[in-house]
Amino acid sequence: MTHDDFVPLRVLSITDNPHEAAGGADRVSIAAFDPLTLRQYHAAVVTFGPGYRDVVKRIRRHDDLQVYLKPIFLLNTHGGEIIEYGRAVLDGEVQGGAIDRFLKDHEAVITGINTHIAQFTSAPQEHAAHQYGLAVKAIRFIHSRNNPIQPIRFPKSIYAYSYPFIDILITGNHYQQFTLIDFLENRNLIEGTFVDRVHCCSFCYASFLNFREICVNCQSPNISNEDLIHHFPCGYMGPESDFIRTSKLICPKCRKNLKHIGVDFDRPSQVFTCSVCTHSFQEPGVDALCVNCGKTIAPEKLLYRTLKEFKLTPLGEASALSGIVYSLQEELRDNIEVVSMDKFNVVLNLEIERVRRYKKSLSTIVRLVFDNYADLLTQLGSASTALSRQIVAEIADFVRNTDLVAFIDDRTLLFLLTETSISNAKIAMDRLTKRITALITENLSVGLKLSYKSLALDGTRPYNEVLKELAAHE
Numbered sequence: 001m002t003h004d005d006f007v008p009l010r011v012l013s014i015t016d017n018p019h020e021a022a023g024g025a026d027r028v029s030i031a032a033f034d035p036l037t038l039r040q041y042h043a044a045v046v047t048f049g050p051g052y053r054d055v056v057k058r059i060r061r062h063d064d065l066q067v068y069l070k071p072i073f074l075l076n077t078h079g080g081e082i083i084e085y086g087r088a089v090l091d092g093e094v095q096g097g098a099i100d101r102f103l104k105d106h107e108a109v110i111t112g113i114n115t116h117i118a119q120f121t122s123a124p125q126e127h128a129a130h131q132y133g134l135a136v137k138a139i140r141f142i143h144s145r146n147n148p149i150q151p152i153r154f155p156k157s158i159y160a161y162s163y164p165f166i167d168i169l170i171t172g173n174h175y176q177q178f179t180l181i182d183f184l185e186n187r188n189l190i191e192g193t194f195v196d197r198v199h200c201c202s203f204c205y206a207s208f209l210n211f212r213e214i215c216v217n218c219q220s221p222n223i224s225n226e227d228l229i230h231h232f233p234c235g236y237m238g239p240e241s242d243f244i245r246t247s248k249l250i251c252p253k254c255r256k257n258l259k260h261i262g263v264d265f266d267r268p269s270q271v272f273t274c275s276v277c278t279h280s281f282q283e284p285g286v287d288a289l290c291v292n293c294g295k296t297i298a299p300e301k302l303l304y305r306t307l308k309e310f311k312l313t314p315l316g317e318a319s320a321l322s323g324i325v326y327s328l329q330e331e332l333r334d335n336i337e338v339v340s341m342d343k344f345n346v347v348l349n350l351e352i353e354r355v356r357r358y359k360k361s362l363s364t365i366v367r368l369v370f371d372n373y374a375d376l377l378t379q380l381g382s383a384s385t386a387l388s389r390q391i392v393a394e395i396a397d398f399v400r401n402t403d404l405v406a407f408i409d410d411r412t413l414l415f416l417l418t419e420t421s422i423s424n425a426k427i428a429m430d431r432l433t434k435r436i437t438a439l440i441t442e443n444l445s446v447g448l449k450l451s452y453k454s455l456a457l458d459g460t461r462p463y464n465e466v467l468k469e470l471a472a473h474e
Ligand SMILES: [Zn+2]
Pocket: 215, 216, 217, 218, 219, 220, 274, 275, 276, 277, 278, 279
């Protein structure tokens, strides 16, 4: 499609009020609106009022890229109040007036987004309701808007923040926006810069938490505090209530009037008293009550979520265009059993213990790194799917049933090769890396930086030190 195809730009006005249509544009009522008709238009203008949010959701959650990516403007003649979230999922606000004026003001935005849409090929993954489909939709959204996605503070949400452009794509639980963000970041499709860090409940992930000072004895938040008073002349120290006699402060020990703070007495600290168990203490404990699920959580058990402003990586850009989200992890998972890092650590621990007890090491741990895997996929474009499959086939061929495989990230694998000496492990790994490298050099000019490091388990060091040693001097 060339620029000429956009003249004249076609705009669909979606409104129940004929007087508030974008003047001169095609018009449809909210009830009669079918999102698929947007395929024929370059932009939609929705009139503010009841039902406008549903129209925006129906467009953004549609599977067709000629629908969900289309620019949406809000006609807001009377200055209706729109929350930041609402503004973030739109492409602009219009104050009214004729379509010519509207097009003049927004032509660059509409043309820009439609040019991006024209570059995207319809992708099979896009239509799937699973995470891959959403991932493709999300990166295409970011690509077509040419803007990083920002988390916004969102007091209406128990998660405290929202990525509106991601959230609006998802039907169902709003927490999925964070799962999707993690999915994209783990696969190196987006990269972020720090915005904020929030505590969240370890049971329900809500960030609607009430931090309270509590009794160190019975954990009740029903505590009161008062100043401690130290009377210098006699050395007595006690809570302020011991000293109060009508409107004066009188020392309960020596019966003298207290005169000037800093001269004859001081308030060195506070004392807390529990109204439930009457325990007195100077340093209260702290816990967090999750307002959402009602569970009480110790601060050190709370989880954190880091909010970032995200933009696409080069791999993300390439994936947005092709509509294919590559993942060595997912491909390998389809072929062999891949365990989580938590499970890997547990088994590694047991194996170290076994080696220590029986004093013979026949197990080797290997860390394999595809250094520039993401760059390679980016340069390969659509050809990378076939290559990924071949690499996965080589790895699947290499792994035996008794071995354990886990991913640290999408380019770093760990193998626990049981009953394998380090010399045999090296022979096998050399063969594997040679075969994978050959796959690439046979077909391409770009080289893959592939390296591994192996360690024999000797039972003397805990698993975390073993992993640290493997990661050193990569
Ligand atoms: Zn208590």
